Amino acid sequence: MRLINPDAIHQTVISAINYITYHPDPELTPILERALQNEDQEIPRDVIRTILDNHRLSPEIRIPLCQDTGTTVVFAELGCAVQLEEPLEISISRAVAAAQRALPLRASMVSDPLFSRTNTLDNSPAIVHLKIVEGDRLKLIIGQKGGGAENMSFLRMFNPTVGMDELIDYIAQAVVAAGSRPCPPLILGIGIGGNFETAPLLAKRALFEPLGRAHPNPKYQDVERRILEKVNAEGCGVQGFGGKNTVLAVHILEAPCHIASLPLAVNVECHAHRHIELEVSRETD
Numbered sequence: 001m002r003l004i005n006p007d008a009i010h011q012t013v014i015s016a017i018n019y020i021t022y023h024p025d026p027e028l029t030p031i032l033e034r035a036l037q038n039e040d041q042e043i044p045r046d047v048i049r050t051i052l053d054n055h056r057l058s059p060e061i062r063i064p065l066c067q068d069t070g071t072t073v074v075f076a077e078l079g080c081a082v083q084l085e086e087p088l089e090i091s092i093s094r095a096v097a098a099a100q101r102a103l104p105l106r107a108s109m110v111s112d113p114l115f116s117r118t119n120t121l122d123n124s125p126a127i128v129h130l131k132i133v134e135g136d137r138l139k140l141i142i143g144q145k146g147g148g149a150e151n152m153s154f155l156r157m158f159n160p161t162v163g164m165d166e167l168i169d170y171i172a173q174a175v176v177a178a179g180s181r182p183c184p185p186l187i188l189g190i191g192i193g194g195n196f197e198t199a200p201l202l203a204k205r206a207l208f209e210p211l212g213r214a215h216p217n218p219k220y221q222d223v224e225r226r227i228l229e230k231v232n233a234e235g236c237g238v239q240g241f242g243g244k245n246t247v248l249a250v251h252i253l254e255a256p257c258h259i260a261s262l263p264l265a266v267n268v269e270c271h272a273h274r275h276i277e278l279e280v281s282r283e284t285d
């Protein structure tokens, strides 16, 4: 067994948050530059230029990419030959709290969602999705997810007889109806299949796929392309100011599902697309 101590996890998460607070996904810049080139209208062109300036300046002047430094979302792959000294969620949430105090970040989490809505004051807890895999490694995908875009995400349990056109129209209409609220230009993570709880997880995980990657299956790749084109043809545009660039990328992840079901979840992500993938490398001596 390989023993990974909580300190190593702590340091990895703090350095990840320190990085993604000021740096968007590096693939985002060339995609935004292409969007600027293909955009005809002046106001959306100005907005894209402003977003690009923001991305350039944020690490230089150490001001977060967005005032909403988000919920910390972690997808963890834990090798079955790794032993931890404390539950992973505890190590990660402690690191989030320490990072919030050190940077500082906006405290965006409340302890009770319905009644007191008391702020936890340290942006904890993180939301951690754990998968046990083979091997002796701990890999973490760490993202910051803003509330505005998350609020526009959706899930629907379709009947499997639904036609492809209907499915694509449903997604496009929901994204267009969201208007400027999720801060377009957007990235759409789409989960298809699984069940009621796994489709949204697939959708969230799909956001962290390499940006703009095409699905390896040409049929799914075609659906990604059709969704992108359909939404962008509706003219909502960057920050709702019109134009051709409501959505920059669509990523689908799929999973087997019940014969009676076709779950569909869409996780909407804004242009402050912040995430990083790291391996926790330091062990207990």
Ligand code: SF4
Residues within 6 Å of the ligand: 066, 067, 068, 069, 070, 145, 146, 147, 148, 149, 150, 181, 182, 183, 270, 271, 272
């Ligand atoms: S949706 Fe994104 S860009 Fe808009 S306020 Fe939230 S984190 Fe910031």
